[in-house]
Amino acid sequence: MITFPPCKINLGLNIISKRSDGYHDISTCFYPVPWTDILEVIPSNEFSFSTSGNIIPGDNDDNLCIKAYRLLKKDFSIPEVKIHLHKTIPTGAGLGGGSSDAAYCLRILNNIFNLNLGQQQLQAYASQIGSDCAFFIQDKPQLGMGRGEILSDIELTLKDKFLILIKPEIHVSTAEAYAGVSPAKPEQDLETLLIQTPLQSWKDLIKNDFEVSVFKKYPEIERIKQALYNLGALYASMSGSGASVFGIFSKDQSIPEKFKSMAHWSGQLLY
Numbered sequence: 001m002i003t004f005p006p007c008k009i010n011l012g013l014n015i016i017s018k019r020s021d022g023y024h025d026i027s028t029c030f031y032p033v034p035w036t037d038i039l040e041v042i043p044s045n046e047f048s049f050s051t052s053g054n055i056i057p058g059d060n061d062d063n064l065c066i067k068a069y070r071l072l073k074k075d076f077s078i079p080e081v082k083i084h085l086h087k088t089i090p091t092g093a094g095l096g097g098g099s100s101d102a103a104y105c106l107r108i109l110n111n112i113f114n115l116n117l118g119q120q121q122l123q124a125y126a127s128q129i130g131s132d133c134a135f136f137i138q139d140k141p142q143l144g145m146g147r148g149e150i151l152s153d154i155e156l157t158l159k160d161k162f163l164i165l166i167k168p169e170i171h172v173s174t175a176e177a178y179a180g181v182s183p184a185k186p187e188q189d190l191e192t193l194l195i196q197t198p199l200q201s202w203k204d205l206i207k208n209d210f211e212v213s214v215f216k217k218y219p220e221i222e223r224i225k226q227a228l229y230n231l232g233a234l235y236a237s238m239s240g241s242g243a244s245v246f247g248i249f250s251k252d253q254s255i256p257e258k259f260k261s262m263a264h265w266s267g268q269l270l271y
């Protein structure tokens with residue numbers, strides 16, 4: 001079975017408190033973006049994992065797809081599989097690509113081996129793989145609380161908008177980025193702001209708490225955000241712990257072709 005794991009952006013990201021398990025409680029809105037990897041999983045006589053496309057840093061054995069397979073194999077007598085991952089989504093970019101691959105791997109295994117796992121069971125497995133992973137069990141915008149794994153629906157659509165996503169050649173470590181932030185309770189509830197205020201006003205209201213410390217270390221990321229505003233973005237922000245930056249534009253806004261071609265991904269959102 002072949003699937004196309006998407007990436008995500010974070011619309012707002014509040015880092016609320018540090019927990020005793022070393023993680024942070026956050027509130028964020030995860031939004032799926034149709035810039036995808038390609039993941040194939042088929043039953044086989046022996047286990048194999050291969051990749052193509054962008055190089056994934058680290059050891060192949062540590063790939064989150066393998067982690068997903070082993071997690072289900074512990075609880076179900078599933079056969080060996082052949083996994084191939086074609087990597088397109090940049091890694092370590094705040095786009096959750098690895099988490100998406102792992103979640104889609106769980107979804108494929110559930111499907112091809114008729115494991116009959118429901119959405120909540122799949123999310124419980126996914127949250128053992130990574131904080132972002134449970135979000136990718138469903139294909140729709142969701143609010144994330146707790147470590148990011150406590151999910152709820154949000155009545156929000158950006159279907160009529162145009163997105164520009166830029167990934168500078170900077171790698172930000174997620175753990176380091178969390179360590180650089182002083183957690184604080186947000187003044188206003190993120191869901192209320194996203195639903196009740198017009199997109200044009202998000203600029204002054206909706207924050208990604210990683211930006212202050214990450215921009216200080218990498219001013220180029222802030223310059224990209226500003227460039228998106230200069231182009232006419234209704235809202236622009238860094239995604240996750242960076243370094244990707246996105247700008248949301250209205251569909252009929254004219255964006256110079258030169259800029260569109262500089263974007264690493266641009267297009268319309270599906271949800």
Ligand SMILES: C[C@](O)(CO)[C@H](O)COP(=O)(O)OP(=O)(O)OC[C@H]1O[C@@H](n2ccc(N)nc2=O)[C@H](O)[C@@H]1O
Nearest residue numbers: 022023024099130131132133147148174175178240241
């Ligand atoms: C920055 C975000 O992408 C926002 O969506 C996520 O919070 C990161 O999620 P992720 O990459 O799935 O993160 P994990 O693999 O679970 O954790 C990596 C490291 O990030 C830190 N971490 C992660 C999530 C969280 N809520 N608090 C944390 O402090 C921890 O130091 C952890 O060891």
Ligand SMILES: Nc1ncnc2c1ncn2[C@@H]1O[C@H](COP(=O)(O)OP(=O)(O)OP(=O)(O)O)[C@@H](O)[C@H]1O
Nearest residue numbers: 057058063064091092093094095096097098101240
């Ligand atoms: N399938 C995979 N795709 C990408 N990276 C993977 C994968 N499996 C394991 N990894 C490891 O995870 C690291 C970070 O992956 P990923 O691209 O998901 O991070 P990210 O974009 O920073 O995500 P987040 O938004 O969760 O912070 C990589 O540097 C790589 O070593």
